[in-house]
Ligand SMILES: Nc1ncnc2c1ncn2[C@@H]1O[C@H](COP(=O)(O)OP(=O)(O)O)[C@@H](O)[C@H]1O
C-alpha cells in the first residue's frame with residue numbers, strides 16, 4: 661500500500677542514504693590517501709635506514725683500513741730507520757777527528773726520536789683497530805715502578821729535577837701486562853720529566869680497597885689549564901704547539917696511555933693547575949681486566 665505521504669518518505673530515505681554513501685566514500689578516499697602517505701613515509705624511512713647502515717659500514721671499513729695502513733706504514737718505516745741508526749752509531753764509534761762523530765751522534769739522537777714517534781703511531785693505530793695485544797701474568801708493581809723510574813732518570817736530571825717512589829709494600833702478584841704497565845708509567849714519567857724544571861716527580865702506589873690498586877705520578881711542574889686538560893686525551897694534539905715543536909711531541913702519548921689503562925681494566929684521571937703541577941691517577945684491578953676489557 662502506498663500513499664502520497666509514503667512517496668515522500670522514500671525520497672527522503674534515498675537522499676539520506678545517498679548523503680551517507682557520499683560521506684562514507686569521502687572518508688574512505690581520505691583513509692586511502694592517508695595510508696598512501698603513511699606507506700610512502702615508511703618507505704622513505706626504510707631507505708634512510710638502509711642508507712645510514714651502508715654509511716656506517718663504509719665508515720667502519722675506512723677507519724679499519726686507515727688503522728691498518730698506519731700500522732703497516734709505521735712497521736715499514738722502522739726497518740730502514742733502524743739501519744740508519746745502526747750505521748750512524750758505527751760511524752760515531754769508528755771515526756776519528758772531531759766533527760764526524762759529533763754529527764753521527766746527532767743522527768743517532770734524531771733517529772731515536774723518529775723511532776719513538778713511529779712506535780707511538782704504531783701503538784696508537786694498533787690500539788685504535790683493537791690489535792694491541794695484552795700478555796697477562798702476575799706482576800710485581802714495585803719492580804715495574806723501579807724500572808720505569810730508572811729509565812726516566814736521565815730525562816728528569818736534564819731539567820734538574822728529582823724522582824721519588826712512595827710504594828706500599830705488598831703490591832705483588834697483581835694480574836697485568838708488565839710491558840704495557842711500564843709503557844703507561846714511562847709515558848707519564850716522560851711527560852712529567854719534560855714539563856718539570858727544578859722540581860720533584862713522585863710515583864706513588866698503594867692498595868685501593870680489596871679489589872684495586874692506585875698508581876699516581878705527581879709532578880711539581882708547569883701544570884695545565886682547563887682547556888689544555890680538556891684536549892689532553894685527544895690524539896695528535898700536543899697541548900702546547902710551540903713546546904710540542906721543541907720536544908718533538910706528537911700528542912699521542914696520553915691517548916695511548918688512556919687506551920692501555922682501559923684495556924688493563926682501569927681508569928685514568930688527571931688533576932692539574934698552572935704553575936703548581938700535575939697529578940695523574942691510574943686505578944687498576946688487582947685481578948686484571950675482565951675478558952671484554954682486555955679485547
Ligand atoms: N705532566 C704534565 N705537565 C704539563 N703538561 C703536560 C703533562 N703531561 C702532558 N702535558 C701536556 O699534554 C700534551 C699531550 O701529552 P702527550 O699526549 O703525552 O703528548 P706529547 O708528550 O707527545 O706531547 C703535552 O704536549 C703537554 O703539553
Ligand SMILES: [Mg+2]
Nearest residue numbers: 847851913914
Ligand atoms: Mg707524552
